[in-house]
Amino acid sequence: ERMAKWGREYIEPGSFKEPKDRNGNDLGVRVFRAFTCEFGLHRPSVSGPLSLTLTVDLRAKLLRQKTLLDQVCEGRDPNTCKFDQRQIQQFKRFWKSEVVICTYDKKCYSVIDL
Structure with a gap:
């Protein structure tokens, strides 16, 4: 009830972390714990009764702030x-083929050129 849906996962909107690099600079992302839940049927033995199982996977969801x-x-x-x-060439070398998240559709794209 208290978790928000993000795609197929569920997150707690209030509990996120904003990591910093080794110099203490903000990385510009929020990291959320995301849970994926699946129900299934399991039979421990051939003649045994079916039981309901719940599988929960923990993942991370990133939201870019910068x-x-x-x-x-x-x-x-x-x-x-x-x-x-020189700076322009340095930026192009660094960012070319990096993956960025588009803010309006939450899809990932590779940077081709700046």
């Missing part, structure tokens, strides 16, 4: 940020 633009600008105003050619 956009790709926030990550590239590192907290500065994106409208006033200027990058030289």
